[in-house]
Structures are given as C-alpha cells and as structure tokens.
Amino acid sequence: MSPVCPSEGQPEGEPPSRRGRKPEPISPHAGACHRAWLEAVRSRLFASGLTLDELVERSGYSKTRISELLRGNGPYPRWELTYSVIHVLGIPASPMRRLWKAAAHDARKKQAWIDRCIATVAVSLGPDVPPLDHQGFTETNRAAYTDFAKVFLLNGERASWVVAETFDILWLCWDDALASADVQRFAWKVLRGRIMARIPQCEGGYPELRAAAFATVAQDQAADPAARFAQIEESFLLFEAISRLPDNQLDVTVLRYLCGLDDTTAADVMGVPLATVRSDDRHAQRTLHNTLIRRHPRECAP
Amino acid sequence: MTSINQLLSRALLLKESDVPADVVPYDDAYATTGWDDGTLWPDVPRDSIGDTAAVDLQTLCETVVMQGAATALGDFVTQQLPAPDGARVLGCVLQLTDADDGARFWWQYAAGAGDDAASYCLYLHHLALGEADAAAWWRKQTRIDTQPAPETVALPYDEDDGQDLALDSSTPTVLRVLSNLLGRTSRQRTELVDAVMDYVPGAVAAGYIGNPDTEIPLPGPDFADHIAVILAAASSFEDTRSAHDQQGPSPRPLRRRQPSAAGADDHARGTCQPGQAVRGGHR
Numbered sequence: 241m242s243p244v245c246p247s248e249g250q251p252e253g254e255p256p257s258r259r260g261r262k263p264e265p266i267s268p269h270a271g272a273c274h275r276a277w278l279e280a281v282r283s284r285l286f287a288s289g290l291t292l293d294e295l296v297e298r299s300g301y302s303k304t305r306i307s308e309l310l311r312g313n314g315p316y317p318r319w320e321l322t323y324s325v326i327h328v329l330g331i332p333a334s335p336m337r338r339l340w341k342a343a344a345h346d347a348r349k350k351q352a353w354i355d356r357c358i359a360t361v362a363v364s365l366g367p368d369v370p371p372l373d374h375q376g377f378t379e380t381n382r383a384a385y386t387d388f389a390k391v392f393l394l395n396g397e398r399a400s401w402v403v404a405e406t407f408d409i410l411w412l413c414w415d416d417a418l419a420s421a422d423v424q425r426f427a428w429k430v431l432r433g434r435i436m437a438r439i440p441q442c443e444g445g446y447p448e449l450r451a452a453a454f455a456t457v458a459q460d461q462a463a464d465p466a467a468r469f470a471q472i473e474e475s476f477l478l479f480e481a482i483s484r485l486p487d488n489q490l491d492v493t494v495l496r497y498l499c500g501l502d503d504t505t506a507a508d509v510m511g512v513p514l515a516t517v518r519s520d521d522r523h524a525q526r527t528l529h530n531t532l533i534r535r536h537p538r539e540c541a542p
Numbered sequence: 543m544t545s546i547n548q549l550l551s552r553a554l555l556l557k558e559s560d561v562p563a564d565v566v567p568y569d570d571a572y573a574t575t576g577w578d579d580g581t582l583w584p585d586v587p588r589d590s591i592g593d594t595a596a597v598d599l600q601t602l603c604e605t606v607v608m609q610g611a612a613t614a615l616g617d618f619v620t621q622q623l624p625a626p627d628g629a630r631v632l633g634c635v636l637q638l639t640d641a642d643d644g645a646r647f648w649w650q651y652a653a654g655a656g657d658d659a660a661s662y663c664l665y666l667h668h669l670a671l672g673e674a675d676a677a678a679w680w681r682k683q684t685r686i687d688t689q690p691a692p693e694t695v696a697l698p699y700d701e702d703d704g705q706d707l708a709l710d711s712s713t714p715t716v717l718r719v720l721s722n723l724l725g726r727t728s729r730q731r732t733e734l735v736d737a738v739m740d741y742v743p744g745a746v747a748a749g750y751i752g753n754p755d756t757e758i759p760l761p762g763p764d765f766a767d768h769i770a771v772i773l774a775a776a777s778s779f780e781d782t783r784s785a786h787d788q789q790g791p792s793p794r795p796l797r798r799r800q801p802s803a804a805g806a807d808d809h810a811r812g813t814c815q816p817g818q819a820v821r822g823g824h825r
Contacts, residue, residue, distance in 0.1 A: 421743075458553075471552065474549065482553075486671050488671060512643055
C-alpha cells in the first residue's frame, strides 16, 4: 500500500503530527457497509495529520461536501468525490472501489448509477497491487478463514466473499495491522466482525450454528437413515451449546473440532499463544459438559 | 454416557457440504460487486456486565502496577519465574499493554499461591470476556464474600431525620469509585512502570514463541536480571530527580540517598530484596 501522504513540513521518518480537530462521529444514518470503508478512510486521514482544510484544498471539492463525506451524512457519496479523497490520502483504489460499490448496493443505489459513477473517473487500477506481505498473509490464511466463515454462513461462495472482503479491508488498513501487537489477531477480529455482522442470531444474540448439524462428516457416513437422524440430532444440540460459548472459546472450538485444525494451527490463525488456545479449549469443554452431559444426559447417550 | 470429547470428535464438517443453497438468493451485494451489510470492526454487542468488568479490571491493574511494581518485582523464584506478588503485578502489566494472554497464566500462578487480588483479576478478566462460568469460579476463590457488610453510619447533620448512610466498602464499589477518580485525572505512570511496560510484553511474546507448549510465560533466562536492571535504573532516576527537586527552593544540603540507604529502608520493613532499592523513592 502506498504510504499515507504526510503533511507538509513533517520531518521524514517521524510520526505524523495530529493537527486540527478530530472529525465528528459517523452519522447513524450511514449504512453498515458504508461505515466499513468510511472508518478506514477516517482512520487514515487522522493518522496522516492532514487538516480538513488541507484535504479540501488537495481534493478540489468544497468543505461542505468533504465534511459530509467524512461524516457519512446526506446521500451516499459519488465515487468521484470518494476517489478524490482516497487519492489524497494514498488509499489504494481497487479494494476501495470494491468496498464503495458494495456499500452503494447496500444503500439501494441502482446498478446504472453505480456504473455511471465509476465511468466518470478514469482510474488506472494497474499499480494497485497489495503489499507483498499482505499477499503472503492472504495466501497463508485464506483456507482457514474460508472454513471458519463457512461454518456460520454454510455457503462456500458466501464464505469466500466474506474472506475476500476481509482481505480488502485489511489491505486498506494494512499499516494499522502491521503496527498492531499482532497482525494475525488484528485480522482475525476483522474477519470475525464481518462474519458475525451477516449471520442470523438466535435470541440472546448468539450466532445461529445449528444448521451446520446437517453438514457433519459423521452424519454423512451414517450407516442408515435412523443413525443419520440420531447424529444430526446430537450435533444439533452440540452446535447450539457451542454457539452459546464466549467468543474466544467459540472460535477455538469451531476451528479445532468443526474445521479440524490442530491447536497449533488454530493459535496461529487466531494470533494467540498456543497456551491460550489450550486454556480456552479446556474451558469450553467444561462449559459444554455442564450444558450437555449434565442437563441432557439422555439426548447425549450413544 | 457420551463424553464431550466423543461428541466433539463427531463435529467435523464436510469440506464440500451438500447442504443445498437457499432457493431465495442471499442479499449479498458482493454477488455482483462487493458485499452485504456489516461493520468493519468487530462491533460485538457486549453486555454492561462485561463492560463494567473490563473497566474495573483496567482500574485494578493500574492500581496494582502503580502501587506494587517497585516492591513486588524484586523477588524472583527463578530467573524466569517471579514470586507470586511479582506475577500478579506482571499479569497486570500485560493486561494494561493489551497482551492479556500471558496475564491469565501469571494470575493463575499467583492465585494458586493464595493471592486473592490475582483471583479477583481473573474473575474480572473472564467476566470481561463473557466467560461467566470461569468468572464465577474465580470469584469464589477471592473469598470476597467474607468481606464485611456495608457499614451503616448515622449522618451527623441530620440527627433529627434519623437518616443513616450505608458505607459500602466492598471491592466492586471501591473499584467503581477508583475508576471514576482515575478517569478524571491524568494517569501518569512512573518511569519504572513505563520501563516495565515497555520491556515485559515483548519478552513474554518471545517466550511464547520459544516455548509454545508452556502456559505460564517464560520470558527468557535473563528475565529477572532485566527486571533488576530496570528497577535499579528507575531507582537511580528517582534519586536524581528528587535531588534536583530539592536543589531549587531549598538551600539545605542535598540528602542524596545511596542505594544502600534505600536498602536499609527495606531492611527496616524486613522485606529487603536485591533490586528493590526503588521502594523508598517510588510513589
């Protein structure tokens, strides 16, 4: 990713100074997908040290429109305006354009309007190649991310979309990811946020996981329909209990037992020490034992 | 009876599931261009109990580190293993630097040695993560239930009204009050705390890479020496600064404290440890 444009007069190699006021909060009327790219843009602007006036001057748009864009106020911003801002901030255009288009769909903009907006800006997307370490990151984690997403989304295609989206968002804020305590953990939070935002939730805010009971290897290999039905019923109860685990324990349990990763790989994917994965695994098993074996001994009998 | 392990062993999902897609297409904008709704960051809905616990844990850790770092970090069992008091402080240091994985295990070690404050840290830690079962278990270990009940004090100015004021000095209440107080002031840390917070997370992370199979952090064979150096440097800095402070307004001769004198301070408390010279000068 191209570096953030430093403000003029900023000595090279020094962190950008933070001038001007922090932008006002994003409007509650901004859609969730709109908010996704807007947060990245605002974060980049704030880190750059540019003032609103400087951004206005460099983008060529009025202060009112730039201010509206940064707050997510008013109608969904046209790509032309958005591009002018991300160009000043050095944000790569191709992942940003995908994010902008998805948010436009989310804002109920018609395909023709989106196409017209895109056509008005002559952007060469050629040089927009993810940083090498970002490419390595995506190749390393794509399979595990997709498997994890598929547990919740059930559909392989949707899982791939979420993972692609996650990687694009990470591309936008790759500098933040690298500056964080752990890139893997930073990315895992982004992936998790994207998945959880689009899956149905049971009463109490738990993710809906029971449908995965129809996709287990055990039921697929059942000897007869009765055994298959019993297996599905068992998994149904188990997955319901798993969905009620605390976040970290849920992630470890899904990665370890539903996706079939060993604990070392699960620790790598989540960006936590192996000891933490093992600890969360133990806690999760104890909670599941208390939930299932003690409360439903009959259903869990072989 | 089926064990949880057996149940989990049958939970593996097919790589290529034959669950048919819904006949009603998903409202995924990404089917053509990008994606559907969602938020960038994990805007996980948190209950207020978890939020409160996270704030309380932050306050408790700040307090433990500020008040206990100088005294507790001088005592090591081995080069890599602090004494329980030090483990509690180091756990708080990790928590404050967002490297809370190792914190849990250092607190467990300290709690195992009977450290109630570490148990309380674990209670808040698990509660903040939404892990109610583990939180409840650690709460029991704190023996917090044995604390005295709120005192009832008659208000001195309203004798006629006969109104009494209940003084709740329980740990949760004290932490809540502390949170509010600390929130209004700048939380300035001492040089010692800054130095420890700079050094420890990296050492612990490196230790986990070197010893992935070990739960308790093993931050390297020279960990205790590093901490001792930090303590000594911080002590020296504090001495210099206090000498400088006294130089301006007061014409009196400087009472520059020698390391041995500081050690004598600790001797008086009967807790002298190598590297604990900072105790007297640390606020």
